[in-house]
Amino acid sequence: MTARPGPHARLTGGLLLWYGVLGGAAAWAVHLIAAWSLDELACAAKSERIAGVPLWQALSVAVFVPGVATVGSLLVATLVLRRTGQARAAGAHDRALERSRMLAVVGVWANLLFLTIIALGGVAVLVFPPCQG
Amino acid sequence: MSTTTSTPPGIGRDDLARLAEHWDEPRSLRAWFTTVDHKKIGRRYLVTAAFFFVLAGLSALVMRTQLARPESGVLSPQEYNQLFTMHGTAMIFLFATPMLFGFGNFLVPLMIGSRDMAFPRLNAFGYWVFLFAGLFMWASLPFGAAPNNGWFAYAPLNQDQHNPGLHMDVYALGLLFLGISTTSGAINFIVTALKLRAPGMSLNRVPLFVWAIVATAFMVVFALPALNTDNALLFLDRRFDTHFFDPGGGGNVLLWQHLFWIFGHPDVYIIVMPGLGIVSAVLPAFTRRGVVGYPLIVLAIVAISIVSFGVWVHHMFATGLPQLSYSFFSAASTIITIPSGIQIFAWLATMMLGRLVLRTPLLFVIGFIVTFVLGGFTGAMFALTAFDQQVTDSYFVVAHFHYVLLGGALFPILAGIYFWLPKITGRMYHEGLGRWAFWLVFTGMHVTFFPMHLYGLFGMPRRVYTYRSDLGWDVGNLISSIGSYVLALGLLLVLIGVVHAIRRGRPAGPDPWAGDSLEWSAASPPEAYNFPVIPRVHSLHPTWDERTAESTTTGATKDRILSEGKRTLFTSELDARPERAAQMPEPSFKPLVLAGVLLVFFTALLLGAYPVAVAAVLAVAATIAAWLWPPRRPDEEIGIAS
Amino acid sequence: MTDRGGVVAAATGVEALTTEEPVGRPTGWWGMVMFVATEATLFACLLGSYFYLRFQHGPVWPPDGIDKPKLLIPLVMTGVLVPSSLPVVWAEHGIRRGQRWRLRAGLAATLVMGLSFMALLVIEYREDLTHFTMTTNVYGSLFYVITGFHGLHVSVGLAMIGWLLAASLRGGSFGSHRHERVRNAAIYWHFVDTVWVAILFTIYLSPRL
Numbered sequence: 001m002t003a004r005p006g007p008h009a010r011l012t013g014g015l016l017l018w019y020g021v022l023g024g025a026a027a028w029a030v031h032l033i034a035a036w037s038l039d040e041l042a043c044a045a046k047s048e049r050i051a052g053v054p055l056w057q058a059l060s061v062a063v064f065v066p067g068v069a070t071v072g073s074l075l076v077a078t079l080v081l082r083r084t085g086q087a088r089a090a091g092a093h094d095r096a097l098e099r100s101r102m103l104a105v106v107g108v109w110a111n112l113l114f115l116t117i118i119a120l121g122g123v124a125v126l127v128f129p130p131c132q133g
Numbered sequence: 134m135s136t137t138t139s140t141p142p143g144i145g146r147d148d149l150a151r152l153a154e155h156w157d158e159p160r161s162l163r164a165w166f167t168t169v170d171h172k173k174i175g176r177r178y179l180v181t182a183a184f185f186f187v188l189a190g191l192s193a194l195v196m197r198t199q200l201a202r203p204e205s206g207v208l209s210p211q212e213y214n215q216l217f218t219m220h221g222t223a224m225i226f227l228f229a230t231p232m233l234f235g236f237g238n239f240l241v242p243l244m245i246g247s248r249d250m251a252f253p254r255l256n257a258f259g260y261w262v263f264l265f266a267g268l269f270m271w272a273s274l275p276f277g278a279a280p281n282n283g284w285f286a287y288a289p290l291n292q293d294q295h296n297p298g299l300h301m302d303v304y305a306l307g308l309l310f311l312g313i314s315t316t317s318g319a320i321n322f323i324v325t326a327l328k329l330r331a332p333g334m335s336l337n338r339v340p341l342f343v344w345a346i347v348a349t350a351f352m353v354v355f356a357l358p359a360l361n362t363d364n365a366l367l368f369l370d371r372r373f374d375t376h377f378f379d380p381g382g383g384g385n386v387l388l389w390q391h392l393f394w395i396f397g398h399p400d401v402y403i404i405v406m407p408g409l410g411i412v413s414a415v416l417p418a419f420t421r422r423g424v425v426g427y428p429l430i431v432l433a434i435v436a437i438s439i440v441s442f443g444v445w446v447h448h449m450f451a452t453g454l455p456q457l458s459y460s461f462f463s464a465a466s467t468i469i470t471i472p473s474g475i476q477i478f479a480w481l482a483t484m485m486l487g488r489l490v491l492r493t494p495l496l497f498v499i500g501f502i503v504t505f506v507l508g509g510f511t512g513a514m515f516a517l518t519a520f521d522q523q524v525t526d527s528y529f530v531v532a533h534f535h536y537v538l539l540g541g542a543l544f545p546i547l548a549g550i551y552f553w554l555p556k557i558t559g560r561m562y563h564e565g566l567g568r569w570a571f572w573l574v575f576t577g578m579h580v581t582f583f584p585m586h587l588y589g590l591f592g593m594p595r596r597v598y599t600y601r602s603d604l605g606w607d608v609g610n611l612i613s614s615i616g617s618y619v620l621a622l623g624l625l626l627v628l629i630g631v632v633h634a635i636r637r638g639r640p641a642g643p644d645p646w647a648g649d650s651l652e653w654s655a656a657s658p659p660e661a662y663n664f665p666v667i668p669r670v671h672s673l674h675p676t677w678d679e680r681t682a683e684s685t686t687t688g689a690t691k692d693r694i695l696s697e698g699k700r701t702l703f704t705s706e707l708d709a710r711p712e713r714a715a716q717m718p719e720p721s722f723k724p725l726v727l728a729g730v731l732l733v734f735f736t737a738l739l740l741g742a743y744p745v746a747v748a749a750v751l752a753v754a755a756t757i758a759a760w761l762w763p764p765r766r767p768d769e770e771i772g773i774a775s
Numbered sequence: 776m777t778d779r780g781g782v783v784a785a786a787t788g789v790e791a792l793t794t795e796e797p798v799g800r801p802t803g804w805w806g807m808v809m810f811v812a813t814e815a816t817l818f819a820c821l822l823g824s825y826f827y828l829r830f831q832h833g834p835v836w837p838p839d840g841i842d843k844p845k846l847l848i849p850l851v852m853t854g855v856l857v858p859s860s861l862p863v864v865w866a867e868h869g870i871r872r873g874q875r876w877r878l879r880a881g882l883a884a885t886l887v888m889g890l891s892f893m894a895l896l897v898i899e900y901r902e903d904l905t906h907f908t909m910t911t912n913v914y915g916s917l918f919y920v921i922t923g924f925h926g927l928h929v930s931v932g933l934a935m936i937g938w939l940l941a942a943s944l945r946g947g948s949f950g951s952h953r954h955e956r957v958r959n960a961a962i963y964w965h966f967v968d969t970v971w972v973a974i975l976f977t978i979y980l981s982p983r984l
């Protein structure tokens with residue numbers, strides 16, 4: 001933390017912040033499209049398997065992977081919250097700090113929201129038989 | 134500290150004179166057609182959208198007159214079909230969104246401390262296209278050729294063999310034409326909010342109204358293409374015998390419905406979101422404090438605009454989807470209520486913690502909360518599938534969405550009109566008149582639409598031009614019709630109030646409400662250049678903040694006065710650090726010409742004059758090429774390596 | 776290991792995390808990016824409609840005895856269109872250094888490649904039209920409308936490139952300080968290229984899967 005970060009680290013950090021803010025949203029979009037089209041296509045083809053894999057397992061992947069991505073995003077957002085909190089406590093006051101902090105707050109709550117939606121989808125996969133109309 | 138002897142306090146007379154010289158447009162006919170001033174364009178959006186609202190509202194009154202008594206003969210079934218379709222289509226596409234874009238146009242540059250939009254000529258173009266597209270659609274009504282298949286125009290009834298004549302061609306082409314305006318306006322809002330914010334206005338200091346407009350604009354960018362695709366395919370089906378929605382040729386009618394609702398559900402939020410932004414902008418002035426939980430409201434705005442894309446299937450549950458697919462979407466439908474709830478509770482908390490100043494705008498905000506929450510409540514009832522199946526296509530649905538739309542769009546718009554009228558016209562409205570208008574609108578609204586829940590539950594279907602008297606719906610319908618006249622009277626009082634303010638109102642001064650955002654730091658009505666000195670923003674409530682005020686007086690600096698040329702300041706995307714002073718475009722006829730050529734194009738398509746349409750396309754290309762043609766500059770200036 | 780740890784620490788330090796990104800883009804760039812975003816959504820809707828109609832249609836696709844699309848011409852078209860982004864990039868880099876000749880040469884090359892693409896599209900259509908048309912069935916409608924709509928976009932892109940070329944031949948238009956329009960047209964052209972790959976997959980390859 002003593003050395004100033006190079007341009008590469010700065011770019012990564014700047015993008016990391018956005019992953020913390022919008023990662024959950026992106027993961028949810030992937031989850032929705034993947035789970036929906038897998039289910040629709042398999043059922044329309046009157047089969048409960050996709051390329052040999054049972055449909056419910058394929059669907060679980062479409063829940064689990066985005067879920068993990070959202071948790072990662074949540075962790076990044078909390079990290080930003082902590083780092084900016086520490087810097088603030090150390091007396092730093094600049095716009096970029098406050099702006100990142102605000103975005104991190106938005107990120108934490110947004111990720112919780114999207115994690116809930118994805119988790120509800122996971123529950124549905126466990127509860128419903130995949131092709132019942 | 135900020136006043137050193139070398140900088141004069143505030144801004145000099147010569148600077149003001151130069152600013153006026155560069156920015157003022159003469160009062161001439163030519164200037165009227167060529168203006169690129171976001172305030173004039175915003176005003177035009179407001180007036181034009183209000184005009185379309187009057188047309189759509191009159192259509193509704195005629196319908197209510199027809200329905201006041203059983204088996205009356207004011208309208209034929211065909212006329213009724215056209216009226217409810219034009220009413221719905223115009224209210225959604227020609228009133229709600231353009232009206233809110235009008236507020237956005239007038240206010241966004243003022244709120245972010247800029248002198249215009251990012252693309253002023255594109256802005257003018259967007260307005261002309263909106264005007265022409267609206268006239269294009271309404272002009273079909275006197276010819277008896279107006280759209281007649283409901284505002285969502287379901288297939289297969291929208292197909293040529295079921296619905297001959299121009300009706301649905303007008304719908305498809307009119308909405309495609311209008312889409313050009315909506316899309317260009319949305320892109321303009323996004324870029325303006327990203328690049329033209331006053332220095333210091335980092336993302337955590339952006340007014341909630343601007344957040345709402347930008348979120349809306351993003352929704353438009355990603356939702357409207359679905360509607361455009363739908364309408365383009367419809368037009369091809371009708372005119373060029375393709376088979377997208379035609380089961381006879383292997384097509385599928387459900388494709389229309391899916392594409393429509395991929396657009397349609399976000400559109401509900403496209404309509405309501407700026408209204409919610411207006412509420413967040415009005416509240417601080419009448420509670421004397423900032424809205425509680427700023428980051429949470431930003432969260433709500435962002436989350437709603439994203440999740441709204443993942444719920445469309447709930448409009449289509451009757452179509453035999455696997456239960457599991459359906460539940461991926463209903464998870465989103467359930468969760469989207471949380472951010473909406475967050476906003477409502479934040480506003481309630483703001484009102485509880487603040488000192489209420491009960492003026493007309495606040496009355497409309499309270500009316501909004503009551504109505505919108507009731508609408509949300511009946512909406513939650515639809516989540517019960519069995520109930521939904523029971524009331525689908527009944528008047529219960531009509532009641533529900535009027536609560537949501539009048540609550541979520543009309544009431545905030547009326548609040549906004551009273552709130553910003555002093556800024557727009559420089560004159561104060563008559564408070565007594567305003568209160569009467571509020572109570573009439575509020576009463577009229579509930580008297581009209583509440584009974585619809587009941588006779589909807591008793592089985593009255595929507596979209597019927599009349600009903601038999603033995604079904605027991607007479608009394609309810611009569612009450613609804615009376616209510617609609619009361620509502621109309623209230624709206625008439627709003628209009629009278631506006632005219633009265635313009636004619637007789639007392640001068641308002643720059644800041645009649647002691648508001649918090651930057652538009653209240655500008656004159657009323659604002660100068661052509663908005664701000665003599667572009668402020669340096671130090672907080673979320675810049676007009677309440679000493680340091681920001683000082684930055685435009687004693688702390689004024691050359692780089693924020695920018696009086697040499699028609700210039701404004703571009704700043705960086707997230708933290709609004711100054712980047713460069715940019716030259717803004719002069720007035721031009723080209724936006725009007727381009728919109729006019731497009732009108733020719735769409736009219737030619739409608740009438741089947743395809744060679745004319747092709748010629749119009751070439752004219753469009755030529756106009757755009759001329760519009761963007763770079764001026765010739767010396768090689769040293771543009772930087773040519775020798 | 777320590778080195779990598781240092782990188783991670785740097786990237787997750789408060790200074791890196793509060794770096795402003797994106798930053799410093801011109802308004803025209805943002806405008807074009809948003810325009811491309813909405814256009815891309817339009818193509819996503821069209822291609823989504825293709826798959827929706829296909830899977831709702833039943834097992835035989837293309838239907839009604841239409842052959843699966845032949846691949847030779849479309850692959851040549853891909854070979855012409857996708858690399859055509861390179862000269863634009865080269866031209867753009869040139870004009871940023873004030874080298875006008877690179878701008879002119881690069882744009883001309885792209886123009887030629889784009890026009891060849893359009894010529895190949897015409898050849899492709901002439902062949903296909905002998906078997907089925909837009910009105911034959913929904914497959915025909917999808918085929919011609921999607922490829923035609925893309926062809927329209929290529930034409931618009933070519934108009935932009937041609938316009939840039941004309942302006943740069945006149946002189947006094949672009950240089951190391953003024954190249955925003957070149958950049959924006961280039962973004963559009965890359966978009967048109969990328970969409971073609973999605974269309975190639977959807978229209979030509981997916982029926983064979």
Ligand code: HEM
Binds near residue numbers: 193194224531538542
């Ligand atoms: C100003 C007072 C209004 C009255 C008296 C009114 C009345 C009506 C009536 C009578 C119908 C037809 C119901 C049927 O036959 O199914 C209707 C439909 C509709 N209204 Fe309104 N309305 C009003 C305002 C609005 C507003 C402000 C909006 C939207 C912003 C709106 C949006 C719609 C829509 C979307 C439909 C459905 C059209 C269709 O079935 O396709 N209305 N309204």
Ligand SMILES: [Cu+2]
Binds near residue numbers: 397445447448
């Ligand atoms: Cu919906």
